[in-house]
Amino acid sequence: LSTAPVAAIAPTNRDFRAIEQRIGGLVGELDNAVWRAEQTTSDLFVAQQGMARKLLLLVLGGLILVALTIVLPTARRIRREHQFALEQNRESEQRYGTLVASLAEGVVLQLADGTIQACNASAERILGLSADQLMGRTSVDPRWRALRGDGSDFPGSEHPAMRVLRSGEPLANVTMGIRKPDGSLTWLAVNAQPLTRPAESAPYAVVTSFFDITEQRRIANELRYQKTLLECLSEAAPDGILVVSPDRRWLYVNERFAQMWHLSDAVLAAANSAVGLPAVLAMVQEPEQVRAGIEALYRTPDASGSAQLRTYDGRSFEYFSAPVRGGDGSNYGRVWFYRDITDREAVDRAKRDFVSMVSHELRTPLTSISGALSIVASGTVGAIPQRAQHMVDIAAKNSQRLIRLINDVLDSEKIGSEVMSFALQPVEVVPLVVQALEEQHAYAASLGVSMVFEPQLDQLWVEADSDRLLQVLTNLLSNALKFSPPGGLVRLALNAERGMARITVSDKGPGIPLEFQPRLFEKFAQADSSDRRRKGGTGLGLNITRAIVERLGGQISYATSSSGTSFFVDLPLVVAPPPARLRVVAMPQQVLICEDDPAIAELMQRIADNAGFRTTVVNSAAQLRHKVALQRFDCLLLDLNLPDGSGEALIAELRANQRTEQLPIVVVSARATAAQVQLPAVPGVLWIEKPFLADHLLSAVNQGTRPQILHVEDDADIVRITASVLSEVADLRASGSIAAARAMLRSTHLDAILLDLTLPDGSGYELLADIRVLANPPPVVVFSVEDQSAVLPEGVTALLVKSRTSNQQLLRIIADVLVMGRQPPGSLGNKPIKVFTGPRCISYPNNITACSL
Structure with a gap:
């Protein structure tokens, strides 16, 4: 920034010359005084003239010497100080000039008449004008083509610099648009500061600084647009939307949210959860449960969650909440979406009722038709003529086809509404595959297609619902058979890799068309060619198959070409359960x-x-x-x-x-x-x-009708071991005391009782009286460490000693007791088991004898 020279603060060379001239003048005056003295002095001094002159000159010389001794060092010092001040001034000017020149902010100096006197490089860059173009220009120059922040014209007389020159007061953050010579518009944030001299009120100049805020203004406009758009979308959305800050202040509430919760103006004005949440909870059923769910999300800032709730006026809402994060991961709070699903639930109920009604009206007659045809076809009701047999087979086949169609539709509906139940347990895959192959054997034979099973392992166990997994295998096999040419071969392979069991079903059909592959697993999806239309089917099989596999924790994929298709089902492997030692099915009478x-x-x-x-x-x-x-x-x-x-x-x-x-x-x-x-x-x-x-x-x-056994035993380890041993034939209910066992007798149907005699609150025999008064007393097996007499107490079916009874013996004895317990009263099988004296052998019905060695 160029400015006028700064006034000297120390003596200059001119001052030194003045001192020299002053000394010279003094010497001249002394000479004149001497000359006048010589002319006017009497003869008395004539003789002494030479000596006086010399003396006077000597005095004057001394005076001059003294003056020079005093003045010259002072003059030199003053000159040095002046030179130093000049250097400091130049350095200061250089520093401030460099500082102003390096500013990103544009700086302009205007004199009292508004003329631009100086500017920095940033001003040239921002305004798009060189220093030569700026110098001498005033604010009223029409070439500025300035605009106000609202886009209206900005007269030069109203520019910040001119206003400051008139008022003498500074201005800050004035928004101004300037048209550059290239026609582009640059927006500035302008500050203006007056310059005044001491004892003068009117500014003699003004310094104007400005920033280029074009990009900030563009971003601000974009943010305003986005905010307006977001508000429009939020207000138009069917959901109630609430945005809450980390300190629970309500940052935004759309109109729908206020309407669905009937929020008052006072609640909206408070704009915080301390007031708003109680207003919401006052309308919902089970408010404490709802509060707990909401608070759990607030306690975990990174968590998302959803739930459903019901209001006292019968409306149903579902909500979803997620954290609001900035690009840098900063936590800005949490957003809540509430949706009224009352109408949707009503539609779902109507749909379920319709499906239930249709399925009942179709399934009931189909059950009769299919069952009757099966009985007739099997010859149970007598032989039928060959021609009639053929017609019956056709009818039975098509009734099963209709049943499969209805089942597919209903299964698809169950999956969509998430009501399909799964009984997960360890399942051995190989027997299930064999069963699926057997069920599809007749269908394969009718198509002239062969099937082959290629297991790489004899045993593979997965956690699954056996019926649902069988449905998956049946669907894939049926699909492969349907698209195989006559004389074709369907391969079913089984192997394990990376902790997963893989079931592969491959055919030699024409493959899956490329354009159809994206829709392969969609509902009712079928390839469009007429050849595949002739194959029939609902188009639901693969959709249902994928849903079942995913519910079982697995995944399904495929590979296809013009020479065939393979489907792959991957399910997590589990450890095989202990082998079954004995299976006893006690049929209900x-x-x-x-x-x-x-x-x-x-x-x-x-x-x-x-x-x-x-x-x-x-x-x-x-x-x-x-x-x-x-x-x-x-x-x-x-x-x-x-x-x-x-x-x-x-x-x-x-x-x-x-x-x-x-x-x-x-x-x-x-x-x-x-x-x-x-x-x-x-x-x-x-x-x-x-x-x-x-x-x-x-x-x-x-x-x-799986048998229920009450095990009266206070040793938890014995209870666990016994339950494991008997798990193949019955379910055990444990009771650790006589009092607890009495309560179980009154509330639970039991098929047998396994009784320990040493219990915390008495002898196990005390329960016999309670058992005898039951309407249908179950058989009682004493299983104790005590070596009892061979005489059976009344109401006891068998006596077993823990240390002398193996697991296999216990299993066989209990299995037979369960069968005996199902016999009608008075039959041979209901009589007490005999215990022989001598060797510790116990005889049971059906020629079973157990001995302790």
């Missing part, structure tokens, strides 16, 4: 069937009778109540749609009745799955959808 459809009732009766059950059929709730009041049943097969009441209500009634509270119930209904979801968990109830397979029905009956 009496099965009660409650079904209002005569055809289905007859079908279930035939299946149960052929399996060795004794069946009784009723067709109404009233008849069922009458039967269970008179007779003990081991299992109930129950339809939910009865002419005189609902099956759900009947289940609750049976569970509330002491006589039937432990009765195993198998619900066989077209709406079994829907009812299972709607009802609370009911113990001892299994669910089967119509139409059903005979094997599934029998499996459910056997599972529902």
Whole structure:
């Protein structure tokens, strides 16, 4: 920045010359004085003239010498100080000039008339003008073409520099737009500072500094646009949106949120969770549970979460919350989205009701048709002519096809609504693959396609639902067979790698078209070619297969070419469970069937009778109540749609009745799955959808009637070991005292009791009196460390000594006791087991003898 010279603060060379001239003048004056003295002095001094002159000159010389001795050093010092001051001034000017020149901020000096006197390089760069172009220009020059922040014209007389020159007051942060010579617009933030002299009020100049804020203004405009857009989107969104700061202040609330929670102006004005959260919780059911979920998210700033809640006025909401993070990871708070799902739930209920109704109306007659055709085709009701046999086979085949179609649609619906249940347990893969191959054998033969199984390992175990995994295998095999040419080969391979079991199903078909591959696993997806249309199917099989595999914790993939396709199912391996030593299935003697459809009732009766059950059929709730009041049943097969009441209500009634509270119930209904979801968990109830397979029905009956053993034992280790030994034949319920065992006797149906004699609150024999008064006393096996007499106490079926009974012996004895316990009262099998004296041998029915060596 160029400025006028600074005034000298020390004597200059001119001062030294003045001193010299002054000394010279003094010498001249002395000479004149001497000359006048010579002319006017009397003759008295004539003689002494020479000496006086010399004396005077000597005095004057001394004076001059003294003057020079004093003045010259002072003059030299003054000159040195002056020179130093000049150098300091030059350095100061250089420093300040460098500082101003290096500023990114533009700086301009204007005189009192507004003329630009000086500027720095940044001013030239920002304004797009050279120093020569700027010098002499004033603010009123029309070439500036200045704009205000709102885009209106900015007259030169109103420029910050001119206003400061008029008022003498500084201005700051004035927004100004300047058109550069190239036509571009640069936005400036301008500051102006007046310069005044002492004792003068009017500025003699003004210094104007300015920044280029064009980019900041663009960013600010973009942010305003984004903010406006976001607010528009937020206000138009169907969700209620709330943004909360880390200190729980409400930063943003859209109109929808305020409406759905009926927030008052006072709550909105408070804008904090301390006021707003209680207002919200006052409207919801189970407010403490909702509060706990919200607080848990606040305690974990990085967590996201969602939940559903219901209000007292019957509305249902779901919310989702996530942290708000900046680009640098800074925590800006948390955003909450609330959505009213009341209408959606109503639609879902209507859809479920419709699917339930349709499935029931289709499955019920299909069950009768398919079951009857199977019985006729098997020859159970007598031989039929060959031509009729062919027609029956066609009808049976197509009824099964229709059943598969309905099952696919319903399975897809279950998966979509997440109501498909999975009973996960260790499953051996090889037997399941063999079963799937056997089930598809007839279909493969009808197509002229061969199947081969190539396992690399004999045993592979995965955690799965065996029925669902079988469904996956069946779908993949059926698909491979369907697209294989006659004479083709379908290969099924099994191997393990990297902790995963891989099931591979390969065919030699035409492959999957490239354009169809992205939709391969979608619902109802089928290739568009007419050849594949002729193959039939719903297009749901692969969609269901992928959903099941993912629910089992695995993944499905494929590889395809023009010469065939392979599907790969990968499931996590698990450790094989201990091998089963003995399997005993204690068949229930009496099965009660409650079904209002005569055809289905007859079908279930035939299946149960052929399996060795004794069946009784009723067709109404009233008849069922009458039967269970008179007779003990081991299992109930129950339809939910009865002419005189609902099956759900009947289940609750049976569970509330002491006589039937432990009765195993198998619900066989077209709406079994829907009812299972709607009802609370009911113990001892299994669910089967119509139409059903005979094997599934029998499996459910056997599972529902799995024996229950009360183990009265205070040693926890013995309890665990015994439960493991007997896990193949029964479920154990442990009780560590007589008091706890008495409570169990009153509330639980038991098939046998394993009794220790040494208990914390008395002898195990004290329980025998409680057992004898039961309506159906279960058999009692004493299992104790005490070596008891060979005489059996009343009510005891067998005596076992822990130290003399192996695990295998215990398993065989308990298995036989369970079979004996299911015999009708008074039969041979219900008599006490004999204990022989002498060697410690115990004899059991059915020619079983156990001896302790």
